[in-house]
Amino acid sequence: MTIRDHLLSGGEGLQHKTSPNHGREFGAGLPDTIILHYTAGSSAESSVEHFMSPSAGASAHLVVGRNGGITQLVPFNVTAWHAGRSEYQGRVGFNQYSIGIEMDNAGPLEKTGGGYTAWFGRVYPESEAVKAVHRNEVQPAYWHCYPEKQISAVLDICILLVDHYGIKTILGHEEISPGRKRDPGPAFPLDKLRDRVLNRDRSLDTEPEPEYTRRSGVVTASSLNVRFAPNVAAPTVLPPLSQGTVLDVLREAQGWYEVAVAVRGWVKKDYVQV
Ligand SMILES: [Zn+2]
Structure with a gap:
């Protein structure tokens, strides 16, 4: 549907x-x-x-x-x-x-x-x-x-x-x-x-858990939104991350990384150095 x-x-x-x-x-x-x-x-x-x-x-x-x-x-x-x-x-x-x-x-x-x-x-x-x-x-x-x-x-x-x-x-x-x-x-x-x-x-979820390869990344932007989905219109899931924040990069899709900080969410990959 x-x-x-x-x-x-x-x-x-x-x-x-x-x-x-x-x-x-x-x-x-x-x-x-x-x-x-x-x-x-x-x-x-x-x-x-x-x-x-x-x-x-x-x-x-x-x-x-x-x-x-x-x-x-x-x-x-x-x-x-x-x-x-x-x-x-x-x-x-x-x-x-x-x-x-x-x-x-x-x-x-x-x-x-x-x-x-x-x-x-x-x-x-x-x-x-x-x-x-x-x-x-x-x-x-x-x-x-x-x-x-x-x-x-x-x-x-x-x-x-x-x-x-x-x-x-x-x-x-x-x-x-x-x-x-x-x-x-x-x-x-x-x-x-x-x-x-x-x-x-x-x-x-009914879908099987995707394969994750855990890599470490660092936020390079001065402020970085973490979103619910890989889409600029998606709501943010927590206050913006500041530069230098270390996070786990779980997977990549459509120009975004899914990351784990305190919670899981999506950030623009351009602003994370892996
Ligand atoms: Zn009612």
Whole structure:
């Protein structure tokens, strides 16, 4: 799967629809955040229908089904109405900063005689209920589980978006609208996904670890940016290195060295003497 003209392309089970519930194009340098949601609905299809209706006044960019199937409703260069009233670390109104991903999930479940019941009345078996404490709450509650296929599709999308748009932050709706919103809830491995996507521990990647030949290098520029990817548009991963900094050169690609200092990142090879 890739991103072409701000649309996902080439994925299995991928479809494109058009929602009227969007704003204008993002401002310069945006989007830089992904917001994850659950639909609190009964199926991906019904949520897609809902987001396509003008009267809903809401839509995310994507809806991800429980089987990993993806529907894109709004292109990634345009703001979608998914976050509502929201605030985090001094920023307000996250629609203008973020790509919204909705995951088909019933949300909180109530333990009833016959199983676990969603707000819309469907009863789920025990195998689909997760007992957990929400990050904003103190008492455990029951939540609809997220299947592995769905989590893995969201992980793949997040990695694509980080690489394509230089996304720096992944947050749950529950973190930008605490008290008002509980999604994606504790059944979703948000902290793990965030760590895996943003800190990109290579040992967890599906691609095999490349062969490294460790060489020592010295920074020759007065100040040198270390970037997340071999690309001048990629975000930096730590404050610039100063001249004379010794680093390990791990490999070379497209005119860049991947290096290890305190963390791993990429520097322009012109500025490192090996
Ligand atoms: Zn939400």
